[in-house]
Amino acid sequence: MPITAKELVAAARQQITEIAPAAVVSELAQPAPPVLLDVREPGEFAAAHLQGAINIPRGVLEFQVEAHPAMACSTDPALAERERKVLVYCRTGGRAALAAAALQSMGFTQVRSISGGIEAWTAAGLPVVAG
Numbered sequence: 001m002p003i004t005a006k007e008l009v010a011a012a013r014q015q016i017t018e019i020a021p022a023a024v025v026s027e028l029a030q031p032a033p034p035v036l037l038d039v040r041e042p043g044e045f046a047a048a049h050l051q052g053a054i055n056i057p058r059g060v061l062e063f064q065v066e067a068h069p070a071m072a073c074s075t076d077p078a079l080a081e082r083e084r085k086v087l088v089y090c091r092t093g094g095r096a097a098l099a100a101a102a103l104q105s106m107g108f109t110q111v112r113s114i115s116g117g118i119e120a121w122t123a124a125g126l127p128v129v130a131g
């Protein structure tokens with residue numbers, strides 16, 4: 001029986017750990033900060049993103065992490081170590097939940113999703129890089 005996108009996201013959220021935006025701030029202040037991964041589309045990223053985030057759209061995430069030929073065999077070096085902490089976000093959290101579940105399936109051991117995405121981040125008054 002087919003399931004909806006909402007059900008896919010709900011299932012992903014059962015498999016992952018989410019972190020509140022306020023808790024992310026202390027994580028980023030650590031001596032070994034996590035990788036911030038923005039899985040929104042490039043236009044969304046260009047409009048506003050978290051300082052230091054890398055942008056890999058959800059639709060190509062698995063291919064880019066694996067440096068697949070479809071992505072010109074390139075990836076971001078920040079994702080080379082699958083034991084490194086990774087914090088994933090999108091606009092409201094759905095794509096990030098799916099991405100976090102996929103990364104866990106690919107062997108990333110410390111991946112979490114920022115609950116509520118960049119919308120919750122900005123609603124909390126936290127800074128973004130704009131434009």
